[in-house]
Amino acid sequence: MDGLRFVIYDKAGAFRRQFSGADAAADLLPNAISTATFTLDDDDPALPAVTAPGARCAVWFRGVERFRGAIHETPFEGPDGALTAHVQADIRKLWHWQGWQLPTAAVGAQAQAYRTYSGPAETVFKNALWENFTRLGVPWTVAPDQGRGLPTRAEFRMHPLADKLIPALTASDLIVTLAYPEGGGVVVDVRESKLVPGVLTVATGIPDSYSGNRIAATVTRVVVGGRGEGVEREFVQVRDTVRETDWGDIIEGFVDARNTDEGSDITVDGREALEEGAPRAAIATTLAETTRFQYGKTYVEGDRVHVRVGPVDTTQQISVAITEDADEGVVITPSIGELDVSADTDVQLANQVARLARGIRDRGRR
Incomplete structure (x- = not known):
């Protein structure tokens, strides 16, 4: 139906x-x-x-x-x-539940500053969830880890789980899934985002009206400050030489990683900062359904599509809106677009507020 x-x-x-x-x-x-x-x-x-x-x-x-x-x-x-x-x-629970600095201890016995998880994005995600699901005593479990995704690190001090875990999954093109076994409970897993075959252009009839933007990189090399004080402090630099060559520009940034564990690979922080400051080429558009582009058959939400319109040639994730009423029947509106570089100022403001809130939560827990 x-x-x-x-x-x-x-x-x-x-x-x-x-x-x-x-x-x-x-x-x-x-x-x-x-x-x-x-x-x-x-x-x-x-x-x-x-x-x-x-x-x-x-x-x-x-x-x-x-x-x-x-x-x-x-x-x-x-x-x-x-x-x-x-x-x-139910994915909302990842914003409702927190990552404790010592999930195995009572709230009055949090005898360490941070709980740090490191490794591939999937491993970090599942280890953090498993420890805190156990702490909460909820009937949620995680599927076996396959070690997918880019290297990352997440440090928790009563932070919402999603704040620290979701960005690394998204950067690795991994999508959270929830399953509900007949015996009850919830099983959390990730799947790899599928790339829809082909390139969508105006000639294909799939992209509708669109708006786009191109934004230059905001950082090309990052200094990461690790543990230690004064002249004893550890520093490393992470550079994107290809980006500097392509754009003919050098833009320096700094990341404070002084709260990391001794021996941690702090170049991870630099790579994540470079990803956040990468050049953006985005298209905000709705997509028409056709026999070769059909929800549930050739794609689902979170899959990626290659779109080439105007001066923009980019690959982006798909989200889907479905409406149903007596007059119009069922209308499916797949859409793509990095909303923070679109013309939608309300969405830009909402994203900026969300980023600010995450920053405030982070500082408030130090």
């Missing part, structure tokens, strides 16, 4: 109701909190299940469960009105 279907569970995971055909929408986002809404008449028999404390919802589309999460808000109007349910995907 080519429409949104909603399956309602109680807080313990027991099935309550399922239905389709409602006015509904879903935003499917990689490594972020996917959301959905659906609207029911205020006398619909599903309302008691939908509004029960702790009610949960699985969102299905084209025969596959796309995500599952909590019904966190249910605004309504009456009489003879309607109720709209808002669903947030």
